[in-house]
Amino acid sequence: MTYFTDQVKVQQVNQAVRRTPKAHVTIKYLEREFADLFVNGLRGLTPDGAEDPTFRGWELARNGAVGELALATGLRMQEFSNLLVHEIPALPPQRTELPIPFPVPEGVTKGRKFRTTWISYDALAAVHRYIELDRAMAVEGSSWRPAEKQGGALVVSEADARGGRIDGDKVAWPSIRPAERRRLVSAGGGSLLLAVRSDGGPFTAWNTVFERTSARIKKRFEPRFPHVWPHRLRHTFAIQTIERLVSGYYVEVAKTELATRGDDALALYLTKADPLMVLRDLLGHSSVMTTEAYLRRLDMTRVYRDAYERATAEVGQAADAAADREAADEFTDDEEEL
Numbered sequence: 001m002t003y004f005t006d007q008v009k010v011q012q013v014n015q016a017v018r019r020t021p022k023a024h025v026t027i028k029y030l031e032r033e034f035a036d037l038f039v040n041g042l043r044g045l046t047p048d049g050a051e052d053p054t055f056r057g058w059e060l061a062r063n064g065a066v067g068e069l070a071l072a073t074g075l076r077m078q079e080f081s082n083l084l085v086h087e088i089p090a091l092p093p094q095r096t097e098l099p100i101p102f103p104v105p106e107g108v109t110k111g112r113k114f115r116t117t118w119i120s121y122d123a124l125a126a127v128h129r130y131i132e133l134d135r136a137m138a139v140e141g142s143s144w145r146p147a148e149k150q151g152g153a154l155v156v157s158e159a160d161a162r163g164g165r166i167d168g169d170k171v172a173w174p175s176i177r178p179a180e181r182r183r184l185v186s187a188g189g190g191s192l193l194l195a196v197r198s199d200g201g202p203f204t205a206w207n208t209v210f211e212r213t214s215a216r217i218k219k220r221f222e223p224r225f226p227h228v229w230p231h232r233l234r235h236t237f238a239i240q241t242i243e244r245l246v247s248g249y250y251v252e253v254a255k256t257e258l259a260t261r262g263d264d265a266l267a268l269y270l271t272k273a274d275p276l277m278v279l280r281d282l283l284g285h286s287s288v289m290t291t292e293a294y295l296r297r298l299d300m301t302r303v304y305r306d307a308y309e310r311a312t313a314e315v316g317q318a319a320d321a322a323a324d325r326e327a328a329d330e331f332t333d334d335e336e337e338l
Contacts, residue, residue, distance in 0.1 A: 028226060029235040029298065035071055037221070038228055041213045042067040047221050055216075059198065063209055065130035066195050070230065072123035073102050074237035074283055077230035081204045082108045082178040083194045085135070086159050091128045095121050097253045098267055104284070105174035107181070114174065115284040118266070127194075139190025142200025146183045154180060157187045206230050238283060239298050245275035 030038060037047050043064035044055040057063075070080050089102055099118035106114040145153045156164040163172040166184075176184070182202045184192035190200030197203045210228045218225040226232075244250050254267035261267075270278065280291040 028232060029239045030226075030228070030232065032240065034222075034225065035236055035240075037217060037225065038213065039064060039068050039071065041217045041221075042209070054220075059134070059203075061130045061134040062195055062203070063213070065126045066206070067210075067233070068123045068126050069119065070233040071237055072119045073104075073117045074234050074241070075104065075117065076110060076234060077206055078110070078178060079104055079108045080230075081193075081195070081206060082181045084173055084181060084184070084192045085131060085194045086161055086164075086192070087173055088127055088131065088194060089119070089124065091124055092121065096257070097121075098257045098264065098270075099250075100124055101266055107174045107176045108178060109284060113284060115281065117282045117284075131194075135194075135196055138196050138198055139186065139188070139200040141188075142190035144190060144199050144201040145185060151179075151183055153185045154183045155185050155187060156192060159186065159192070234283075235298065238279065238294070241282065242275060242279055242295065242298075245278055250278075 040047060040049055042060070044052055044057050044060040046052045066080060069075070070077075073080070075083075087103070087105060089100060092100060099120060102117050102119045102124075104115050104117055106112045109115065154166050156166055158165045163170060165171070181193060182191070182204070186192055190196060191202040193202040193204075195203040207229060210230060214225060214228040250270050254264075254270035257264050257267040258271070276288050276291050276295075279295075280288050283291065283294075285291045285294070
């Protein structure tokens with residue numbers, strides 16, 4: 001009902017579709033043990049990492065590698081679903097605790113904005129194992145071709161990390177949008193997407209994979225396990241990253257890296273940048289204010305409380321040690337006077 005001075009206007013409103021915004025609603029993420037449980041579930045493993053003899057799933061190496069990639073990079077589903085195999089960063093020759101830069105091409109990002117996130121060494125190693133073994137077998141000699149109604153095949157030759165030739169024309173990967181990426185076919189057979197089916201065709205049905213994995217974990221192992229959709233992994237990445245940034249974990253890792261190598265740009269960045277700015281860059285937010293508003297809907301109270309408790313515990317231990325030394329000195333003085 002709307003009032004205009006002496007007039008009253010009555011409007012019919014469908015209350016069934018009206019929603020009241022709830023600013024206090026907390027974004028759901030996976031606690032660390034649940035995140036590990038989810039990755040094990042994608043791989044067909046039990047909670048302790050052993051093979052589950054009752055599970056009869058398919059493409060377990062692919063599902064586990066891509067699920068772990070999503071958790072370790074914070075990529076949106078559109079982004080990790082449409083990555084090309086040639087866009088995966090090289091694996092460093094030696095294991096490192098410092099995250100590895102992971103460029104996200106503007107062809108798949110929201111708003112077509114290039115950004116660089118990062119990935120852990122272990123997650124990247126899992127992706128490379130999938131590429132070198134299961135994926136290689138799936139695409140070898142594959143006769144898969146996209147349907148004509150989708151536009152037909154775009155056959156790629158001379159592919160490398162930067163781009164390739166499509167019908168003879170040199171094309172950079174970042175310029176290719178998702179619909180065209182799903183039509184790319186390697187000259188040797190199979191889709192160029194990172195994730196492929198057993199016939200070498202592109203695989204993008206991650207909502208279904210995550211839903212079925214969540215349901216299986218809840219039924220067999222953990223009744224409290226929540227429904228997991230792809231964006232929930234992005235929220236999990238955000239909370240785990242800010243936890244480590246606030247606690248100083250990444251700063252200490254970066255200092256160690258600089259002490260041993262001395263020229264790592266990411267390590268230097270981590271020692272200088274504010275945690276909110278780091279997370280803003282990783283998530284691809286347009287401003288720190290967006291990141292702050294996003295974090296207000298995460299469990300930031302716990303993050304800062306835990307960091308405070310760790311800091312005060314360290315200070316308390318140091319204070320206790322100092323008090324013990326001072327008290328011991330009192331008795332030393334007694335001995336010297338004898």
